[in-house]
Amino acid sequence: xxxxxxxxxSQRSPAGEAxxxxxxxxxxxxxxxLQLAWRGFxxxxxxxxxxxxxxIGLAVIVMFALMAAAYPILINTVWDPxxxxxxxxxxxxxxxQPAPPSPAHLLGTDPLGxxxxxQLMYSAASEFALGVVAALVTVIxxxxxxxxxxxxxxxxxxxxxxxxxxxIMMPFVTVLIVLSVLFEIRMLHLALIIGILAGFxxxxxxxKSQALTIKVRAYIEAARIAGGSDAHIIFxxxxxxxxxxxxxxxxxxxxxxxxxxxxxSFFGLLNIRMSWGLMIHTTSTAGYLLDLQKWxxxxxxxxxxxxxxxxxxxxxxxxxxxxxxxxxxx
Amino acid sequence: MRNYLIKRLxxxxxTFFLFLTIVYFVMDAQPGDFADIYLSNPRxxxxxxxxxxxxxxxxxxxxxxxxLWLRDFFQGDLGISFSNYPRPVLDVIAERAPRTLTLFxxxxxVSFYLGFSAGKVLxxxxxxxxxxxxxxxxxxxxxxxxxxxxxxxxxxxxYSLRLFPLGKFVDPVLWQSAPVxxxxxxxxxxxxxxxxxxxxxxxxxxxxxLDPITKRRTRWIGYIVLLAGIVGxxxxxxxxxxxxxxxxxxxxxxxxxxxxxxxxxxxxxxxRNSMLETLREDYILxxxxxxxxEKVVRDRHAARNAMLPVVTSLVFALxxxxxxxxxxxxxxxxxxxxxxxxxxxxxxxxxxxxxGLVFTGTLALTAHLAADILYAYLDPRIRYS
Numbered sequence: 001x002x003x004x005x006x007x008x009x010s011q012r013s014p015a016g017e018a019x020x021x022x023x024x025x026x027x028x029x030x031x032x033x034l035q036l037a038w039r040g041f042x043x044x045x046x047x048x049x050x051x052x053x054x055x056i057g058l059a060v061i062v063m064f065a066l067m068a069a070a071y072p073i074l075i076n077t078v079w080d081p082x083x084x085x086x087x088x089x090x091x092x093x094x095x096x097q098p099a100p101p102s103p104a105h106l107l108g109t110d111p112l113g114x115x116x117x118x119q120l121m122y123s124a125a126s127e128f129a130l131g132v133v134a135a136l137v138t139v140i141x142x143x144x145x146x147x148x149x150x151x152x153x154x155x156x157x158x159x160x161x162x163x164x165x166x167x168i169m170m171p172f173v174t175v176l177i178v179l180s181v182l183f184e185i186r187m188l189h190l191a192l193i194i195g196i197l198a199g200f201x202x203x204x205x206x207x208k209s210q211a212l213t214i215k216v217r218a219y220i221e222a223a224r225i226a227g228g229s230d231a232h233i234i235f236x237x238x239x240x241x242x243x244x245x246x247x248x249x250x251x252x253x254x255x256x257x258x259x260x261x262x263x264x265s266f267f268g269l270l271n272i273r274m275s276w277g278l279m280i281h282t283t284s285t286a287g288y289l290l291d292l293q294k295w296x297x298x299x300x301x302x303x304x305x306x307x308x309x310x311x312x313x314x315x316x317x318x319x320x321x322x323x324x325x326x327x328x329x330x
Numbered sequence: 331m332r333n334y335l336i337k338r339l340x341x342x343x344x345t346f347f348l349f350l351t352i353v354y355f356v357m358d359a360q361p362g363d364f365a366d367i368y369l370s371n372p373r374x375x376x377x378x379x380x381x382x383x384x385x386x387x388x389x390x391x392x393x394x395x396x397x398l399w400l401r402d403f404f405q406g407d408l409g410i411s412f413s414n415y416p417r418p419v420l421d422v423i424a425e426r427a428p429r430t431l432t433l434f435x436x437x438x439x440v441s442f443y444l445g446f447s448a449g450k451v452l453x454x455x456x457x458x459x460x461x462x463x464x465x466x467x468x469x470x471x472x473x474x475x476x477x478x479x480x481x482x483x484x485x486x487x488x489y490s491l492r493l494f495p496l497g498k499f500v501d502p503v504l505w506q507s508a509p510v511x512x513x514x515x516x517x518x519x520x521x522x523x524x525x526x527x528x529x530x531x532x533x534x535x536x537x538x539x540l541d542p543i544t545k546r547r548t549r550w551i552g553y554i555v556l557l558a559g560i561v562g563x564x565x566x567x568x569x570x571x572x573x574x575x576x577x578x579x580x581x582x583x584x585x586x587x588x589x590x591x592x593x594x595x596x597x598x599x600x601x602r603n604s605m606l607e608t609l610r611e612d613y614i615l616x617x618x619x620x621x622x623x624e625k626v627v628r629d630r631h632a633a634r635n636a637m638l639p640v641v642t643s644l645v646f647a648l649x650x651x652x653x654x655x656x657x658x659x660x661x662x663x664x665x666x667x668x669x670x671x672x673x674x675x676x677x678x679x680x681x682x683x684x685x686g687l688v689f690t691g692t693l694a695l696t697a698h699l700a701a702d703i704l705y706a707y708l709d710p711r712i713r714y715s
Contacts, residue, residue: 169694171652181675182360302478309473
């Protein structure tokens with residue numbers, strides 16, 4: 001940008017150019033951008049922290065992240081892999097499986113003799129990965145679809161909005177159940193499917209209406225007059241202004257992804273090695289689903305699913321107050 | 331209004347066709363073939379397989395097969411269910427659909443009413459502990475792991491307190507000597523609910539223009555007459571099915587409570603947000619200045635206008651309710667379409683799964699249309715545009 005401000009750069013000597021540049025900008029451009037971003041982040045964080053509920057959600061997410069990070073440490077140091085492996089471990093020192101909680105197994109063992117706490121921690125990492133991949137795919141798809149259909153309008157707009165109508169209308173889990181019968185679904189496939197369905201669905205409509213309000217602003221017209229191509233305007237002007245609201249909907253996609261995966265693996269329709277829903281499915285197939293004396297088989301996994309989904313939803317709602325000023329208390 | 335309705339209906343028909351097309355092409359995209367399931371006999375030679383495949387019409391190009399499938403669909407032939415062989419898919423759907431419809435309609439109404447009232451009250455008293463508790467509690471209920479929540483409800487209410495039955499929809503001992511079958515009772519229950527809500531709606535419209543005191547009296551007379559009519563019909567004209575209907579209602583309470591509790595929070599939070607925006611309008615200030623009681627300002631001025639975005643969101647909530655219905659039917663062993671879909675999925679019974687999907691899609695489309703009509707009725711700007 002500093003170069004473009006010089007009217008006739010070829011007429012200056014190298015020393016003259018350096019002198020000209022130094023009078024225009026003291027600090028390098030990347031440093032200025034970084035400082036502006038940091039200031040914006042701090043004010044948004046202050047707005048976020050005003051609502052204690054968002055902080056509770058964030059605390060829960062950090063707790064689960066720590067759990068996920070602690071698993072590799074524990075399995076490599078304190079825990080014996082033959083006993084504590086979440087998928088192929090077996091504790092032969094216990095007389096009866098599933099064993100109740102004890103000092104050796106803080107949350108007991110499941111009907112196949114595997115430690116419940118280690119399963120919980122191992123799955124936390126894969127749930128986060130699932131959520132993040134699904135959310136990223138949704139953000140990419142929804143932002144692109146919303147921006148393109150708002151910018152071009154006409155037939156493209158109609159097609160995408162009709163598609164979105166069909167997708168919102170259909171119950172999510174039912175569609176996933178049907179897809180799991182027709183195709184074999186693993187964790188990564190599930191994340192991609194959830195991301196694509198959510199991206200073309202309701203999120204696209206909201207982002208498109210936001211993009212419509214951006215499209216009519218003065219700087220878009222200025223960019224077009226200056227000769228910006230369609231792609232340039234969409235990806236350099238419209239999309240960066242859509243990112244706050246996309247980031248918000250990312251949170252809700254993570255909730256939906258974790259919940260759908262848990263429900264599908266509870267029904268036994270997925271091909272994955274270990275997840276919270278699968279822990280409850282193991283309980284169900286072993287016949288202990290209604291046996292509430294053995295609470296450690298069902299409660300830890302269900303409470304973990306509930307807490308993580310609720311945490312992301314609460315963070316999403318708190319972000320909603322940051323992004324949408326009308327909801328703030330003032 | 332008529333133009334709007336015709337336009338929406340035409341759009342719905344188009345969407346339905348689009349939906350069927352997508353369903354067919356997804357079904358066709360599965361690796362392998364229908365023939366692989368029918369022809370799993372290892373003693374068939376390759377030529378015999380080819381001949382059987384041709385006789386099933388599987389060697390034709392995809393658009394020919396699609397047209398044939400559509401033709402069969404509109405003649406009512408959805409195939410034969412593998413897991414319920416030799417019953418046709420449509421037969422199974424016709425048997426189980428009324429049960430799902432009863433559960434779905436009842437729980438949607440209860441959850442909407444609960445969410446709307448809770449959100450209304452919550453927005454009126456802003457701030458303080460109540461808001462935090464309601465938000466966190468509502469969100470936790472919304473995101474709770476549904477199978478676990480259903481199990482907890484069964485344990486608390488059905489097992490420990492013995493208030494309600496443990497599951498299923500009929501009590502076998504009571505029904506052993508029943509003169510009618512379950513669908514007879516279900517269909518009559520649904521018709522009673524439908525006709526009485528239409529009559530109630532007409533009655534409310536007809537008594538709108540009266541003055542307040544006469545209106546209240548006339549309306550109450552109408553309610554009592556309607557109630558007497560329902561009781562009289564069930565007592566005398568249904569050949570003794572009243573006690574069986576009561577049994578079904580008793581089995582319905584716990585699933586409806588579970589479904590309503592998990593879906594009311596969405597409506598509650600949205601109503602609260604919508605009310606907060608409505609409370610800033612000038613007419614609320616005018617209503618206060620006129621000296622109207624708090625309840626009147628809250629219900630007849632603020633909530634009426636705040637209801638519009640909530641009804642729009644009903645479309646999202648319907649999909650969530652249908653999902654919740656599948657899971658609740660599984661936990662409570664309520665033998666409706668959701669449980670059928672799940673069993674078919676676990677047994678890889680593809681015709682039944684496609685039939686379940688089409689049923690769910692049709693239900694979702696119809697509910698979407700009903701929500702649009704309700705929205706058009708509530709918002710005069712749409713009616714007269």
